[in-house]
Amino acid sequence: MTDKTRPTSNGTVESLLTEQRVFRPLPRVIADSAVNPADLKLAHEKADTNRLAYWEEAAERLQWYRRWNTVLDESSAPFYKWFEGARCNIVHNALDRHITSPNRNKLALIWEGEPGNTRRLTYFELYREVNKCANALRELGVAKGDRVVIYLPSLPETVISMLAAAKIGAIHSVVFAGFSAHALAERIEDAKPKIIITVDAFYRNGRVLALKPLVDEALEQAEHSVEHTIVVHRTHVTVSMNPEKDLWWHDVMREKSYEAITESMEATDPLFMLYTSGTTDKPKGVVHSHGGYMVGVHHTFTQVFDNHATDIFWCTADVGWITGHSYVVYGPLMAGTTTFIYEGHPLYPEAGRVWSVVERWGISVLYTVPTLIRMLMRFGEKYTQQHDLSTLRLLGTVGEPISPDAWVWFHKNVGKGRCPLLDTWWQTETGMIMISPYPISVLKPGSVARPLPAVDVDIVDDTGTSVPTGKGGYLVIKNPWPAMITTLFNDDETYKEMYWSRFAGQYCSGDIARRDEDGYIWVQGRADDVIMIAGHRIGTAEFEAALATHPLVAECAVIGIPNAIRGEVAKAFVVLKEQTDTLYFMDEESETEQQLIEHVRAELGSIAVVGAVDIRDALPRNRSGKIMRRLLRAETTGSEIGDTSTLEEDPFWATTD
Ligand code: WT7
Numbered sequence: 001m002t003d004k005t006r007p008t009s010n011g012t013v014e015s016l017l018t019e020q021r022v023f024r025p026l027p028r029v030i031a032d033s034a035v036n037p038a039d040l041k042l043a044h045e046k047a048d049t050n051r052l053a054y055w056e057e058a059a060e061r062l063q064w065y066r067r068w069n070t071v072l073d074e075s076s077a078p079f080y081k082w083f084e085g086a087r088c089n090i091v092h093n094a095l096d097r098h099i100t101s102p103n104r105n106k107l108a109l110i111w112e113g114e115p116g117n118t119r120r121l122t123y124f125e126l127y128r129e130v131n132k133c134a135n136a137l138r139e140l141g142v143a144k145g146d147r148v149v150i151y152l153p154s155l156p157e158t159v160i161s162m163l164a165a166a167k168i169g170a171i172h173s174v175v176f177a178g179f180s181a182h183a184l185a186e187r188i189e190d191a192k193p194k195i196i197i198t199v200d201a202f203y204r205n206g207r208v209l210a211l212k213p214l215v216d217e218a219l220e221q222a223e224h225s226v227e228h229t230i231v232v233h234r235t236h237v238t239v240s241m242n243p244e245k246d247l248w249w250h251d252v253m254r255e256k257s258y259e260a261i262t263e264s265m266e267a268t269d270p271l272f273m274l275y276t277s278g279t280t281d282k283p284k285g286v287v288h289s290h291g292g293y294m295v296g297v298h299h300t301f302t303q304v305f306d307n308h309a310t311d312i313f314w315c316t317a318d319v320g321w322i323t324g325h326s327y328v329v330y331g332p333l334m335a336g337t338t339t340f341i342y343e344g345h346p347l348y349p350e351a352g353r354v355w356s357v358v359e360r361w362g363i364s365v366l367y368t369v370p371t372l373i374r375m376l377m378r379f380g381e382k383y384t385q386q387h388d389l390s391t392l393r394l395l396g397t398v399g400e401p402i403s404p405d406a407w408v409w410f411h412k413n414v415g416k417g418r419c420p421l422l423d424t425w426w427q428t429e430t431g432m433i434m435i436s437p438y439p440i441s442v443l444k445p446g447s448v449a450r451p452l453p454a455v456d457v458d459i460v461d462d463t464g465t466s467v468p469t470g471k472g473g474y475l476v477i478k479n480p481w482p483a484m485i486t487t488l489f490n491d492d493e494t495y496k497e498m499y500w501s502r503f504a505g506q507y508c509s510g511d512i513a514r515r516d517e518d519g520y521i522w523v524q525g526r527a528d529d530v531i532m533i534a535g536h537r538i539g540t541a542e543f544e545a546a547l548a549t550h551p552l553v554a555e556c557a558v559i560g561i562p563n564a565i566r567g568e569v570a571k572a573f574v575v576l577k578e579q580t581d582t583l584y585f586m587d588e589e590s591e592t593e594q595q596l597i598e599h600v601r602a603e604l605g606s607i608a609v610v611g612a613v614d615i616r617d618a619l620p621r622n623r624s625g626k627i628m629r630r631l632l633r634a635e636t637t638g639s640e641i642g643d644t645s646t647l648e649e650d651p652f653w654a655t656t657d
Contacts, residue, residue: 033440
């Protein structure tokens, strides 16, 4: 086995183009797996013959209040209606049905706070907490279709409030606790929630971060007022409480009944929305349904992670992202698995925290992001050797391309060469894993392997024609799938335009990929103006809008640049306003740069990392006066990345230039 990778500062894409290593499944993995290679082949054949029958069978493994009339109603495409006519509630499958099964007294949720305190809830206990919270929300006037914004880090209450909202038919919208007051205000204005659920403060990297004040600030900014803010009491930080509107979680939960009726929903009714960045300056609310999402997430969770009854599943994503929704909360709970969540920073109090968690709780499946692997790799093998990682049986990654080097490090030092490592591709919009190996698949480091059965993926050129093997192109999905986005909140037009207009009738993912001679897919990155920072999407337009609000900024352009740990960060090219009152000296430049970096962080939140600021006298423009980001990119990162010669334009950098 030769190592053909050429590591660079962030050599992910270059090394993906030359990687040739292959890892075959161990006989023991095949013996232990519910799906063996012959089963998988059969599943593909079945799905190819009758895609809808395949999904119908998946739906039959769950409980419904009323059966569907049709599996898929395509009459108003691209507003696809999965399981049209059916009635259900995802919480019935995630909780209610376990209470009468042997899962009743099994652990549903294990939580560890950053300081080391823990909480464990059995299915029965979680069910009761959710019912109490559902009753509390109902008493506060929340009804079917109302929105509930949840601005919390990964706490048990985050899971409880999501499930409680869904149980009563309300639409939850979790806002990642790393977002700023401004970002929260934007989301509140769009979602118009009746209630916000938050926390006084939480622990992160040894610090106590207050969250409630940010809610107050956001509500002052937003042109929408909520009826109540419910505050979880996590720390001893004193926060101001408005006696008319603000309520403590423990007060609203007190003396509530342990029983609550689960609302019967249409399969197509919205379950939640989650804001995600696109090419516009405002994030969009991706809407997911009860029925289709439930089927897609349950099926992929049980299949891809080859769910074992004894598993303790740790997905390191924050509950506030789609990965947290699908594979921390809904997937594991529907499957009756024990899901683990951690509040804090993965390197606190030292670089062995992740491995110590694996050892102490006996984690068996670890699903994480390449950024975390790159962070932990820096510390070498010392920490992975210090801890007993023998309970692990399966590893997974998601969110950004993983370089073969990081893949091999994780596979060798964490999986000890015996745990399959699955690189899974999907998006907020797809709701579920779309392309991924199975534990029994042949693995190629850096490749997401083949599409799952019944997932119809193609790689096409500008005209929508399939590109030849080995050539790069746009990754599209040619047929609908159950957990798909149903629309953008209050914006059907943009939904059609953004995803379905580029290639008629096909879903455009916005990614660039190629397929090798074995049909394995290698994802190269985004084709649009989206920067992937530590696996999180932020549009360059969002950065530009944030910078533009700084009093010193006359104009600006933002591009993504490679970063060794985060994958990508932003680089801002800025033209400053002429200073009338103070003279601007060159030696003040670094101070200004720092100010701008801080300003963006305050505007967008801590995930919005600006790695470099370049102050210019002018920005390059084309004849019609548009800023040419393409030129800025070319000068920053050099030539085209990857073979995308089938595309007329360089798609990796394709922009609105
Ligand atoms: C974008 C979606 C749902 C997962 C969390 C991110 C990138 C996702 C992979 C992968 C290479 C990947 C794509 C995609 N991405 N998984 N395995 N390999 N790139 O969800 O915020 O909606 O971002 O993440 O670029 O379009 P998201």
